[in-house]
Amino acid sequence: MDARTAQETPETAIQAVLDDWLDAFHQGDVERIMTHYTADVRSFDAVTALQFRGREDYAAHWKACMDFCSGEPVGEFDQVEIECDGDLAFAHMLMRCGMVGEDGRENSGWMRYTVCMRRDGNAWRIAHEHVSTPFDMNTSAVLFDLTP
Amino acid sequence: MDARTAQETPETAIQAVLDDWLDAFHQGDVERIMTHYTADVRSFDAVTALQFRGREDYAAHWKACMDFCSGEPVGEFDQVEIECDGDLAFAHMLMRCGMVGEDGRENSGWMRYTVCMRRDGNAWRIAHEHVSTPFDMNTSAVLFDLTP
Numbered sequence A, B: 001m002d003a004r005t006a007q008e009t010p011e012t013a014i015q016a017v018l019d020d021w022l023d024a025f026h027q028g029d030v031e032r033i034m035t036h037y038t039a040d041v042r043s044f045d046a047v048t049a050l051q052f053r054g055r056e057d058y059a060a061h062w063k064a065c066m067d068f069c070s071g072e073p074v075g076e077f078d079q080v081e082i083e084c085d086g087d088l089a090f091a092h093m094l095m096r097c098g099m100v101g102e103d104g105r106e107n108s109g110w111m112r113y114t115v116c117m118r119r120d121g122n123a124w125r126i127a128h129e130h131v132s133t134p135f136d137m138n139t140s141a142v143l144f145d146l147t148p
Helices: A003-007 A010-027 A030-034 A054-069 B004-009 B012-026 B029-032 B055-067
Strands: A038-042 A072-085 A088-100 A108-120 A121-133 B037-044 B072-085 B088-101 B105-119 B123-132
Touching: A010 A030, A010 A072, A010 A088, A010 A121, A030 B055, A038 A054, A072 A108, A072 B029, A072 B088, A088 B012, A088 B072, A088 B123, A108 B072, A108 B088, A108 B123, A121 B088, A121 B105, A121 B123, B012 B029, B012 B088, B012 B105, B012 B123, B037 B055, B055 B072, B072 B105
Parallel strands: A038 A121, B037 B123
Antiparallel strands: A072 A088, A088 A108, A108 A121, B072 B088, B088 B105, B105 B123
16 A cells, blocks of 8 residues: 555545646646546536536536636635545535736636535546626626635 | 335435425525524625625624515525435525515526535534526626526
8 A cells, every 4th residue: 555545535535636627727628627527417607507417518618618718727726625425525615717818917716616526436526516706786796806 | 113204315304404494585584594504504605705604604694685685585496406425415406586575576586506415413404505696708797587
């Protein structure tokens, strides 16, 4: 048993999935991002539609988002909390999300990110996720400027 | 063993929590709503702030929302999906949410609702929830008019 195996717990395995997801996002690698979802994933994404169902539909949405945000993706997790029992887990965190444009200026904001995961053999995959930015009750404006 | 006990599974127990939460919401009964959260609940609500931590802070936010929406609350769940294993569960659904004003007109829209639950003894309680409405990438307007 090497050091890595000795230290691996469900929580560290899930953190590794989140880290790889974030790294793939930085690389703009939608194919690698999609390996972290179950085939029947149900996503409540921050933009466009109430929901996306299935890896194929969700991949098409990811590609559309990456095309829309033509700059270099930037992302950062904060206050990640993970809970798991048996073959189920959930994690919730804040996520700074945006891009650096061709002029070198960063356009990003803090969002909320929830993932609900299912273990399939040795792999933890995202069966459901929910991403959003809150809005102001009085003005209905999206609150892009909130910070942790 | 009576018929109810014989039929109770984690899924039916969780559905009963969601049903009671929704009934309490219809009654505007914040105290009863709050019984369904853990003391350390972390909420990503649809409005106002990135997050709320702890039952006390979240109750204050619920009361502020109920005061803001002075009409009769209306709510409806659709496409509820529940998964559980051991002492952990998650559920995700669409939720029509709004109010009927004093003029009798309903002002509501479809949102997304995710709950992450933990079993404490016999009680399933919400340790994390995420509520939101998506926005339009091009205009940044909140999409209040989407339907399932």
